[in-house]
């Protein structure tokens with residue numbers, strides 16, 4: 479039993495002197511104790527991730543206190559782990575946020591039972607929740623799912639005769655992660671009228687704190703809104719964009735117009751992979767292949783038809799953690815009844831190509847759906863496979 483003490487600031491601390499080894503919760507009594515412990519550690523990390531993400535949202539609203547309960551409780555559990563292992567504990571939430579959270583988990587000095595891949599990840603990067611943290615928390619993906627479902631509902635209700643509406647909606651989100659209220663109004667009236675309400679719900683006011691000298695800037699690579707780091711540098715929320723070393727672009731708009739950006743779930747789970755999806759679409763068109771984005775209202779991402787009528791289906795993913803991604807996939811890519819695919823592929827955006835073969839293997843190992851190694855690859859390998867297949871088609875017709 480460890481006694482908790484409360485510090486003057488209201489922080490709970492665990493008193494290491496009150497810990498008597500052997501009296502910890504009866505973990506050792508069951509044969510399955512290892513599994514129980516794994517779940518425990520993993521669920522604590524999940525809780526911390528949830529807390530960090532909630533706190534980041536709170537900060538955008540300039541509301542520093544109180545800390546979200548998930549963050550408080552998660553850090554307290556972490557403190558308890560430290561005490562049980564007789565190691566230095568984080569001195570409460572502020573210490574976790576400014577020190578522990580920025581370190582890879584393997585440097586926490588305590589033993590944490592978690593997937594191997596998690597040992598190198600951090601919860602916080604550039605004072606923001608890392609991609610790993612966002613994926614572990616899951617609330618972004620829930621938000622993206624909710625908005626997607628609403629779009630579907632509207633599309634089915636109001637425009638069954640216009641299936642391209644869904645595609646145009648997704649394309650707009652990918653090509654316009656930042657938009658003025660005026661432009662959004664025009665688009666929603668002229669091009670996407672049935673989806674006007676969902677469109678409004680997809681964007682929110684861009685955070686004023688992201689302005690530099692009174693101006694918003696967009697990432698020269700992905701077009702996303704740039705934020706300012708502690709040393710006043712502009713940085714894209716997607717850390718992989720920095721490697722591209724593209725000049726940031728000032729966002730020009732009318733002084734009185736409101737600047738909007740995509741809601742967090744859509745930025746992460748629609749815009750990020752969407753850039754790769756549109757890149758692949760563009761390349762397929764250059765190769766004069768028949769390509770459809772998000773066929774049958776998003777059964778998968780790209781439907782490609784070769785001259786010999788072979789059909790390839792592609793799902794594009796852009797996740798930091800192959801382990802977390804693997805656990806989010808629970809069924810094989812579905813077939814379109816009217817034009818079933820011959821081959822299906824899982825393609826990872828080139829931005830994370832440096833994660834290499836290990837990432838692919840980690841995904842295959844942990845995914846409950848069985849994939850062959852030849853079905854899972856990075857974007858550039860996929861493009862090469864398409865080109866090879868196309869050459870085979872052409873040599874047959876000569």
Ligand SMILES: [Zn+2]
Nearest residue numbers: 697700714719
């Ligand atoms: Zn970017």
